[in-house]
Structure formats: structure tokens, C-alpha cells
Amino acid sequence: MRLCSIASGSSGNCIYTGSENTHLLIDAGISAKKVEAGLKKLEVEGKDLQGLLITHEHSDHIRGVGILARRYGLPIYATKKTIGRMKAMKTLGKVDESLYHVIRADKKFWIGDVEVHPFSISHDAAEPVAYRFACKEKSAAVATDMGVYTDYIVEHLKGLDVLLLEANHDIRMLQAGPYPYPLKQRILGECGHLSNESAGQLLCRVLHDQMKKIYLGHLSKENNYAELAYETVKLEIQLGPVKYGPGDFDIQVAKRDECSGICEW
Secondary structure, three states, X not given: OXXXXXXXXXOOOEEEEEOOOOEEEEOOOOOHHHXXXXXXXXXXXXXXXXXXXXXXXXHHHHOOHHHHHHHHOOOXXXXXXXXXXXXXXXXXXXXXXXXXXXXXXXXXXXXXXXXXXXXXXXXXXXXXXXXXXXXXXXXXXXXXXXXXXXXHHHHHOOOOOEEEEEOOEOHHHHHHOOOOHHHHHHHHOOOOOOEHHHHHHHHHHHOOOOOOEEEEEOOOOOOOOHHHHHHHHXXXXXXXXXXXXXXXXXXXXXXXXXXXXXXXX
């Protein structure tokens, strides 16, 4: 399997994962041109894609969906309510009805040789999900835009080889920053975003000996920066009730506007 963050941040998100035979995108919240440039680095073309998996309908996750779907006849997988919201958005343009495929949380399905397992997350969207993937005995997950994590989410993130996890904001930066109070409360709330500290605490519950790579993603441009997210998560692991230290794992912050390192396993 392979996983690569083409873009990950509050201004736009697009993640690639797949196998030798199957090529998938999770979200397309950047321009189609940037998506194609990212795919080129993976030696994948738009016509090679077999599915576009949508987590939710916010613009930083679907900005490029309409163009990609029309250009490549790309199937779009999303929950029923998410599709309903997307269809109501004029910014996507007209998308052929046949390209939409309704999925349900905790109902697994296959695209090519990759098993896809959507699971529910807590976010202020219509019907948001995160995704877990498996091919043979290899696995990965992309889990962002979560206000809180629960035992249910922890169970879906156990036993992974590779995980891209949200580390959206530093709580103190957010509280002292320029955002209006209602927006701060939204981000900090149960349907908002995961802080650096929460990301580290969640990781402590899913780390295991065979984990190969951790990406920290969806960083806020205004309320976080890469070094802070990285050091905070490492500290949570160091202080957490686990037998591991932060140096035991390959942890990388996914870049906001360009491809991060490709993980292949």
C-alpha cells in the first residue's frame, strides 16, 4: 500500500492512498490542477483514479471535486446527507448523478483490491466520516475533523500500519488569537477540531509495535505550526501511560500546500 498527503490543512485537504492496482483520493479540497500535480509525483494520473472518498461537505474538503469528477468520470463516495449537501452547492457545478455512490458508516465496501471502512466522527457537518483502508494484511486510516474522540473511534484506529491524524490547533494560540469568540468555541467544541494535545493522547491509545508511520494533519494556519504540533504530540506520548517513547515511531507533520513524503509498505 501507499499513502501520501497531497495537501493537508485548514485551507485544503487531499490524501492519496492505494495499492499497485487501486488508486483512491480522500477529499479534494484543493484545485484539480494541484491534485494532478500531486498525483504526478506518485506516478499516477487522474484517469487512473478509481474513487474519490469524501469525509464531509466543507469547502476545504470538496473544492476540486466537481472538476475532477467531470474530467475523469470519477466515482464519488459519501454518506447520503453529505451527498445531499454537495448537490445543493453551486460551486461544484453539475455532476453526473450516476457518479454519486451512497455509503454508510460501519458498512465496509471494496474499491478494486482495497477494502474501505467508513466510520462516524464528531464534526459540525451533515454526516461526516473518517476512513480506514485494508489491502491484504496492510492497513491505513485518515481521521481528521473530529471535535472529540471516543472509544468507538479508538477501536477503529487500532492495529494500523499508517495513520494520518488531525492535530489542528494549539489551544493557547487559539484562545489568544484573532478569531471571533463563536468560532473559537466551535473549534474547541465537541463538533470542532482535535487539538495537538488531544491528538497525542489519542495516539497513546492506538500505538503498537508494528506501526510504521504517523502523519499529523489538518493543521490550522492561524492557530498552529508544524514544530509546535510535532513537539506537543511527542510530549504527550512521552508523558502518556504507554511503554513507548516518541522516538519509537516515524512521526511527520503533513504539509499544508504540498506533498508530504510518500509512505510505502
